Each structure stands twice: as C-alpha cells, then as structure tokens.
Amino acid sequence: MDLAASLDRIVALLEQGRAADAEHAARIARMQFPAAAEAARLHGAALLRLERPAEARGAFESAIALAPHAFEAHVNLGSALLACGDAEGAERALLHALALAPGHPAVLNGLGNARRARGDLAGAREAYAAVTRVAPHYAPAWLNLAGVELDEGAAAAAEAHARQAQMLAPGADAALLLGHALAAQGRIEEAEAVYAAGCARAPQDARLAYQVGLMAEERRDLARAAAAYEQVLRIDPDHGQALGQLAFVKRSRCDWQGLDALSRRLRDHVAAGRPGVSPFAFLAEDSTPAEQLACARLLSQGVERAAAPQRARLGFAHARRAPGAPPRVGFLANGFGEHATALLTAAFFEHLRDTGVEFHLFATSRDDGGALRRRLRAAAHALHEVAALPAFEVARRVHAAGIEILLDLDGYCGGGMPGVFALRPAPLQVNWLAYPGTMGAGFIDYAIADRCVLPDALRPHFSEAVAYLPRCYQPSDPTRAVPAPPPRAQLGLPDTGMVYVCFNNAFKLNPRSFARMCAVLRAVPDAALWLLSGADGADDRLRAAARAQGVDPARLVFAAKRPHLEYLALYRHADLFLDTETYNAHTTASDAIWAGCPVLTRPGGTFAARVAASLNHHLGLDRLNAAGDEAFVDTAVRLGRDAAARAALRAELAERRAASGLFNMAAYARDFATLLRAMAERRRAGLPPADLG
Structure with missing residues (x-):
C-alpha cells in the first residue's frame, strides 16, 4: 500500500470512530514511511482520541520536525499539550500556528481554548469572537464564546451566542449552554424547557436529563425532579450527582420506598472515591464522620482543580x-x-x-x-x-x-x-x-x-x-418579640391535649425518626404531632406511614410555611419539640427554644446530628439530650402524660433562656x-x- 492509500485508510478509520485501529495503522505507516509528516500527525490524532496525550504530543512534535510549516500539526500539538495540562505550552503552539495560518477558524478556536484553560477569559473571548467574524458558520466558536461569557457572568450575551450556536448545530452542547445561560438569569422554566427539548433529541445524554432534574427541583416540582434523576441513572448508574439528588428529593417528598438501597449506593460511591455526590445532601444520609470527610474532599478537589488556572492568574498576595x-x-x-x-x-x-x-x-x-x-x-x-x-x-x-x-x-x-x-x-x-x-x-x-x-x-x-x-x-x-398565635382550632389543632412539634424540613425526617415519633403517639393517645407541611404529597405519605405504625393519621397536623414571626408564634401552642436524626433541627431548634418550646433530641456522631444537643447543653438542659431511642421515647412519653412536669420544664426553660448566656449576643x-x-x-x-x- 502506497503512502496516500495508507493515509486515506487512517483518516477513514478515524472518521468511523475506530481510534484503536487507526492508531495501529498509523504506527505501521510511520515505520514504512518514516519521513511522512502526515503519518506522524494522524498517529498523534489517533493517540489523542485514545486519551494518550503524552504519546500524542511526541507524535505531533515529530510531525512538526518533518514539516515545520504545516500549521495543522501545531494546532494538534496545542490540543495535546492542553490535554497534558500545559495550557501555556498549548497557547505558544497555537500562536505559532496562527502565524502560519492567520485568521484560520480552527487555530483561533484552539487558541481560545488554551487561553480559557490558562484562566485568561478576556483573551479567550477575544479569540472566539475573532472566529465568529471570519467564519460566522463555525458553530464550535459560538458555543465556546457563550461558555466563556457564562464564566465571566455575562449571561445575557451567553444566551444570544448559545442561540446562534443552536441554530447552526442544534445538539446537546448547544442546549446545555443555552439552558445554563437562561438559568443564570433566573429564567428557570425556560431553562428547563430547553433542557427537556435537548433530552428529546438526545435521550441518552445524561447531562441534559440531570439539568431537567435540577430545574424541576428549583421549581419545587419534586416528582418531575425525581423522574429526571431516575432517567439519568438509567443512562449512567454511577452518576454521583444524580444519586445524591435523587436521595435528597426522595427524602424531601418523604418517599422512603427503596431509600435504604439508594443510600447504600451513595455510600459505596463515596467509598470508591468517585466524585459527584453533594456533601450537603450526604449529611442527611446515615453516614459516618469519616464518610462525610471523604465526600467533602472529593468535591473540594474538583473545586481546586477548576480554580487552579484563575488562582495562578490572579496571584493574590497577602x-x-x-x-x-x-x-x-x-x-x-x-x-x-x-x-x-x-x-x-x-x-x-x-x-x-x-x-x-x-x-x-x-x-x-x-x-x-x-x-x-x-x-x-x-x-x-x-x-x-x-x-x-x-x-x-x-x-x-x-x-x-x-x-x-x-x-x-x-x-x-x-x-x-x-x-x-x-x-x-x-x-x-x-x-x-x-x-x-x-x-x-x-x-x-x-x-x-x-x-x-x-x-x-x-x-x-x-x-x-x-x-x-x-x-x-x-x-x-434575642430582639425578636414572639407574638400571640391564632387559636388552636384555627390551626387545625385539637382544643386540648399534648402537642408534639417538629417543624424541621421534610428531608430531615426518616423512617427511624418518624417511628420514634409514632411510638410516642401510641403511648400518649390524646396527643397530636404538628409537622411542617411538605411538598409534592409528603403530607399524605406521612399519614400513610403513621397508619402503618398504628397511629390514626388524623393525629398528624400540618402547618403551612409562614412569615418568620407568625411561625415563631406557633410554638406557644407546642409542648415539646421532637427532633430528627441524622440531621438535627438547627435554626429551627434555636427558634423553638427562643419561643419557649423545649427541644428533645438524641445526639449523634456527626456535627449535623449534634446542633440541638449543643443548644440544650449551653442552655443547661442536658437532660433533654437523650442517650438513645428508648430514652428519647421514654422522656417524650413521660412529659406527654404529666402536664405539671411540662409546665415546670417550660418555666425552667424561660429562666435558663434569660440566664444561661445562650442568647447573649454581646458576650x-x-x-x-x-x-x-x-x-x-x-x-x-x-x-x-x-x-x-
């Protein structure tokens, strides 16, 4: 086979996506035709597609040595250097290519990529904009221009250029960028529609489905968000972000079906060192402190890598x-x-x-x-x-x-x-x-x-x-004055009887915490449990869970969210706050105590599981920090059955609130x-x- 035929075959293999076969053919061609610069360049292209950038760099350098004025090899070398993490070297290679081929779109686009990787957003934007002037139909430049404008916070300009890219090449990348630009402007419904349309065209693109989930979650359409995250996991079962968000959304809906298995998958994902799981969502799992540290480290390492070019460019001195x-x-x-x-x-x-x-x-x-x-x-x-x-x-x-x-x-x-x-x-x-x-x-x-x-x-x-x-x-x-609440009947509470309260967000509830609450209700038959109303059927799921625990669902009362002072007033009708784990009441516990409602908690092994305990400890009410579930239930039942004990506890809380220093903000x-x-x-x-x- 002559050189031309060999080169044509390598190109055809690359176009077919057969990079390994192309690499093999190019290696043989280089042995047969050692002076052929194009064989070396195509070998580098195949190696780059195989994610072997260091070897690709060597092949491109050989091609340049054989044909120093062939600008394509300089462009390819820039791509290889960028893949190796050498953005400065990539920029030098691309500037050399630009001198050989002034105004060439691929060269300018590559130069923009190198500058962006180096943290030079203004220089990258200049290069991409130059491409759009000399080659207005070159879609990658419009995409890249929109991307760098998003990086700079220019969301409206990014939207305009993403729309141009979508018109030229209506693919997943254009839909993603346009959706990102709309979301950055707070146009959440429009962004979701763009992502969803992209999903319809590219149903196997997990990126688009994940963004549909995020936008639905932002709009509090949690059922749609859960469906989107489930779609992502059908496409990519190891998608850490979707795993974490699906678990969080299910918790927010009080949809506990299959949650244990999902939580195990999450913990296994973190244990394997795979990134993507939100450390915040992971706090709601039954995770250990060591696992929470590992999860946070995985995210922080990605944040540091992404920030490295800008950090080097800014070079802040202190x-x-x-x-x-x-x-x-x-x-x-x-x-x-x-x-x-x-x-x-x-x-x-x-x-x-x-x-x-x-x-x-x-x-x-x-x-x-x-x-x-x-x-x-x-x-x-x-x-x-x-x-x-x-x-x-x-x-x-x-x-x-x-x-x-x-x-x-x-x-x-x-x-x-x-x-x-x-x-x-x-x-x-x-x-x-x-x-x-x-x-x-x-x-x-x-x-x-x-x-x-x-x-x-x-x-x-x-x-x-x-x-x-x-x-x-x-x-x-401590400057907040707690107003008088509406009458109990107006709030859906029974006229008499013990009122247990838990105004924690629904994602903090879990089967264990709720079973504990139901055990208390079974032992105090005239008591009601007052909860914060959740989203997307959460209240009905909790009623069903109560029925399954042998508790009349009518004993659960749900409060809608209210302005802050109106919400504080509700605690005047509450006798005891029943805390959750593994994620405690935090601000909510402080609110309850300030409004005069004692908080019963069970301290756990993580920071998120110990906040209410810290409030109680510094208030001087450590006896409300139960040593276990049995002690938690026993304390709640004892107080529920003894009105005098409840009144004494509430009076003690008022005294300690004034004297303990917990609310002394000057100190x-x-x-x-x-x-x-x-x-x-x-x-x-x-x-x-x-x-x-």
Whole structure:
C-alpha cells in the first residue's frame, strides 16, 4: 500500500470512530514511511482520541520536525499539550500556528481554548469572537464564546451566542449552554424547557436529563425532579450527582420506598472515591464522620482543580497586618436577606461592631429590600453587593477590600461559592455556621465550633483547624418579640391535649425518626404531632406511614410555611419539640427554644446530628439530650402524660433562656472577636493554623 492509500485508510478509520485501529495503522505507516509528516500527525490524532496525550504530543512534535510549516500539526500539538495540562505550552503552539495560518477558524478556536484553560477569559473571548467574524458558520466558536461569557457572568450575551450556536448545530452542547445561560438569569422554566427539548433529541445524554432534574427541583416540582434523576441513572448508574439528588428529593417528598438501597449506593460511591455526590445532601444520609470527610474532599478537589488556572492568574498576595492591629474580616453569604442566616446573625453583627473588629459583608444574593438586609447594612463597616458575579470577580473584591480573615457562611449549602475560597482571596479562610460539617478543603483553614457540637471523637474527621467558642457556636437574635398565635382550632389543632412539634424540613425526617415519633403517639393517645407541611404529597405519605405504625393519621397536623414571626408564634401552642436524626433541627431548634418550646433530641456522631444537643447543653438542659431511642421515647412519653412536669420544664426553660448566656449576643460577639484575633495573630507571627480555644 502506497503512502496516500495508507493515509486515506487512517483518516477513514478515524472518521468511523475506530481510534484503536487507526492508531495501529498509523504506527505501521510511520515505520514504512518514516519521513511522512502526515503519518506522524494522524498517529498523534489517533493517540489523542485514545486519551494518550503524552504519546500524542511526541507524535505531533515529530510531525512538526518533518514539516515545520504545516500549521495543522501545531494546532494538534496545542490540543495535546492542553490535554497534558500545559495550557501555556498549548497557547505558544497555537500562536505559532496562527502565524502560519492567520485568521484560520480552527487555530483561533484552539487558541481560545488554551487561553480559557490558562484562566485568561478576556483573551479567550477575544479569540472566539475573532472566529465568529471570519467564519460566522463555525458553530464550535459560538458555543465556546457563550461558555466563556457564562464564566465571566455575562449571561445575557451567553444566551444570544448559545442561540446562534443552536441554530447552526442544534445538539446537546448547544442546549446545555443555552439552558445554563437562561438559568443564570433566573429564567428557570425556560431553562428547563430547553433542557427537556435537548433530552428529546438526545435521550441518552445524561447531562441534559440531570439539568431537567435540577430545574424541576428549583421549581419545587419534586416528582418531575425525581423522574429526571431516575432517567439519568438509567443512562449512567454511577452518576454521583444524580444519586445524591435523587436521595435528597426522595427524602424531601418523604418517599422512603427503596431509600435504604439508594443510600447504600451513595455510600459505596463515596467509598470508591468517585466524585459527584453533594456533601450537603450526604449529611442527611446515615453516614459516618469519616464518610462525610471523604465526600467533602472529593468535591473540594474538583473545586481546586477548576480554580487552579484563575488562582495562578490572579496571584493574590497577602500582606501581614501589624501585630495588635484589629483584624479586617469578611463574611460571604447567600443568606443576607430574609433567610435563616440573617435571622441568626443580625444581632451578632450589631454587637460585633462594638468589639473593634472591622468587618465587611459580601452578599451573593440580591438585595430583597427587607428589614434584615437593612439591619445588616447598618451593622457592617461595609456591605458589598456581589450577587450574580462570577467567582473570580467576587474574589477580586474581597482581596481589594484587604480582608485578612474571610468566613464562608454557606459552605456546600445551596448558593454557596466554594470557588471563591479556592482562589484564596484572603490569607485566612474559615468555615462557619450554615454548613454543619467539614469542608475537606485545603483552602479552608479553620472551622468555628464548640466542644459539644464537635467533641474530641469527631475532631479527626475535620480537615480544618478548629476554633472552639466557649459557648454554642450558633448565634441567634434575642430582639425578636414572639407574638400571640391564632387559636388552636384555627390551626387545625385539637382544643386540648399534648402537642408534639417538629417543624424541621421534610428531608430531615426518616423512617427511624418518624417511628420514634409514632411510638410516642401510641403511648400518649390524646396527643397530636404538628409537622411542617411538605411538598409534592409528603403530607399524605406521612399519614400513610403513621397508619402503618398504628397511629390514626388524623393525629398528624400540618402547618403551612409562614412569615418568620407568625411561625415563631406557633410554638406557644407546642409542648415539646421532637427532633430528627441524622440531621438535627438547627435554626429551627434555636427558634423553638427562643419561643419557649423545649427541644428533645438524641445526639449523634456527626456535627449535623449534634446542633440541638449543643443548644440544650449551653442552655443547661442536658437532660433533654437523650442517650438513645428508648430514652428519647421514654422522656417524650413521660412529659406527654404529666402536664405539671411540662409546665415546670417550660418555666425552667424561660429562666435558663434569660440566664444561661445562650442568647447573649454581646458576650457571643466578644468571644467570637477573641477567636478572630487569635487566628490573625498566629498568622502575623508566621505560625500555621492550629486548634484554638
């Protein structure tokens, strides 16, 4: 076979997707025709498709040595270098190719890819835009242009260019980008429709089905979300993100059928070191502290890899403040509005200002115009509006503000931005408050906790140094006045009898916690169980579960969500809060105690399972921290049968609430400021993070 025929055969094999056969044929052709540059180039192309980039690089370099002016080999070399992780080398190769073939679309597109991988988003956008000018029908450039604009936070421009790409090449990639651009603008229903249409055209593309699930979940259409995640898992049974979200959605619907098997799959996925499972969703599983750390590490490693080019490009330097100077502190959160985060922190921030700490709030959610946002703005030295900005721009603003200690109030919860912290805009970075677990991340130096919520047995499973407060780690707002509630009958409660309450979100309920509640109800026949109404048939499933446990479903009363003060008022009709596990009441427990309702909990082995116990401990009511399920049920039944004991407990709670310091935010702020200063002084002395307090 002559050279031309050999080359034609290799090209045909590549076009048929037979990369291994093409690699074999190209290797033979190179032995037969050692001076043939094209044989070497095609060999490299086959190797690249086989995901052997280092070998492909050698083949392309051989091709260039034989034909240094053939720009295609320089383009291919750029692709191989990019696959090897050498974005700078790829950019050099592509600039050489551009000199040989000015304005060539494939060269410019490859140059954009190299610049994007290097973190040069502006340069990448310039290269992609140049392609659209010289070759307006070249669909990959429109796709890439839309992608880099999304990276930059320019969602409207990304939408326009994704629509152009979809018109030229209506495939899965265009549908994904268009959907992402719409979702970034808050146009959730439109985004879901685009993803669903993409699914119809490409039913085996798990990416599109997964996005349909996310959008349905965002709209609280949990049945549709579950169906979408199940479709993803039929396509790809090891899709970690879909596994985690399906389990979380099933918990949110109180759909416990098949949940044990799904949970085992999740834990096996994490144990195998496969990424994708949301650490936040994983907290609701019956997982160990070691498993939670492993799950968090898998995600944080991906975050760090994605941030590495931008981190190198930004190259933030951090000057050391003078010893004794007040620390300049930043708090980054999605919840600086009508949200649990603001409800917990508003009074704390008002007192923190009196401690001499200069603090800045970075709000990643838009200003809702509410009273809490106004309180926070008035309390802080500055409130920075950073909603809808990309991670690198948020990081720039944090760094420009000279923040010495940056606290992450979201972690891996919804709306969190771990990518900001992976860029290291502050020399000290801290995990606090919303995410009840370890971040498992090298870019987080400290976690703030207390010794009840994070005891010695749990300490080895936190990657951060731990800064211990001498009080409960969770602040609260003691300025709230609890109003009088509507009459019991108006709320669906019986006129008399014991009222047990659990206003935890439905995903925190599980068969074990609910069986415990039903055991209490069976032993206290005149009692009602007051629950927060769930989504998508959750209430009916709980009624059916109660019937299966021998409890009349009519004894379950469901409360709709209400404005915060109206919700607090409901606790005046509640006698005892029955907590859940493996994920406790957190803000909800604090709310119940503040409103005068005692909380009965069973402390578990993880941070998320010990928050209510910490509140009780620091309140001085450790006897409400049951040692096991039997003790939990016995305590709840005893109180349910003894009205005098209930009244005495409620009176004791009121006294301890006033005297214990649990709600003393001036003292809390002083203790918190002491920890911040200790962190800062260690760094100023050249010392690494270490456990404090």
